[in-house]
Amino acid sequence: MPHSVPPLTDIGPLPTASTVRTVVFSDFDETYLAHSGTPEQVRSRQALENYLEDAGERHGLLFGWVTGSSLSSVLGKARRHGLRFLPHFIACSLGTELHVISEAGIQPEPGWQRRMLTTGEHLEGLAEEAFRELRTRGVPLVPQSCRAPGSRVISYYYFAQDPERDARQLALIRRTADRLSLGVNLSRCNPAAGDPDDCYDVDFLPRDCGKRHIVEYICRLYAVSEADAFAFGDSGNDLEMLTAVGRGLLVGNCTEEARARYPQVSARSHADAILSELRGVLP
Incomplete structure (x- = not known):
């Protein structure tokens, strides 16, 4: 905390x-x-x-x-x-x-x-479950390495492929997070802020924040x-x-x-x- x-x-x-x-x-x-x-x-x-x-x-x-x-x-x-x-x-x-x-x-x-x-007690286990499930379903997520100690956000990159495929993959990420009662932020990365090109942030967090x-x-x-x-x-x-x-x-x-x-x-x-x-x- x-x-x-x-x-x-x-x-x-x-x-x-x-x-x-x-x-x-x-x-x-x-x-x-x-x-x-x-x-x-x-x-x-x-x-x-x-x-x-x-x-x-x-x-x-x-x-x-x-x-x-x-x-x-x-x-x-x-x-x-x-x-x-x-x-x-x-x-x-x-x-x-x-x-x-x-x-x-x-x-x-x-x-x-x-x-x-009182929230987010099982965040790490649920995020790992989402990561494994998405990988088996063909959604490649790359862990981000900058997580601060004690952070209640677990972040990955999804590297863009083509618009139609991306829309399907991002929708699957949302459904998976919802099924596991996780909050999720999906947003296009901004290289001006130091992010990689052509990718999305995928951030799993407790649902009520x-x-x-x-x-x-x-x-x-x-x-x-x-x-x-x-x-x-x-x-x-x-x-x-x-x-x-x-x-x-x-x-x-x-x-x-x-x-x-x-x-x-x-x-x-x-x-x-x-x-x-x-x-x-x-x-």
Whole structure:
């Protein structure tokens, strides 16, 4: 289970609004943070940071990252790219972990941690059963080697072949996960975030967690209607989050798979897309 992290000396938390009226959920890699870090992208991200700092109290904003990356990976990237602030919460490892951030440091959210204690107990055995069954049925999955200790996500790659065959194979993966009472994330990999070309992430996780469940939990925790929340993403694994809120938007640099499956796409990219949408609704 996740542990507390002391306050970071080089990155502080966003100021906290006295009353939360709106929640903003953002994917991290290639949505909030552009990995290439061009001068224009850095300026856009800094402008977004300034907006979140200034508008948080005025609009009662609670802002968080919801990401497939581990907490240590997110914090490492935040440091390397010189981010000024950490958000109010980080839901990492595809929403299987939830951390709240304050001047006291980074703490596991108690209610979510209790929830995780009662789910996913047999994840490794069920994921291995799914892997073996799919292999015997001609679905080749390649284990990913970057699993963090204690992670409640077990990930594989499925390398694309041809569209018709891929559709059948991915549907079989979904049916197999459902039969075994596993959650599953299937999304086209994004090479801009360091993924291999021409493949899909296949992530097995406990059924009662994930990005959509994080949206539902946070909105319920802060008594905010999901219809009044925002969400931003760039890939297929963000779509369940985008469809769970009233204002879900893909950034303009999103993957083609995500663009084909979701109609609301910004004309702007990365942090610039987030800032433009928030300023347009919450000036």
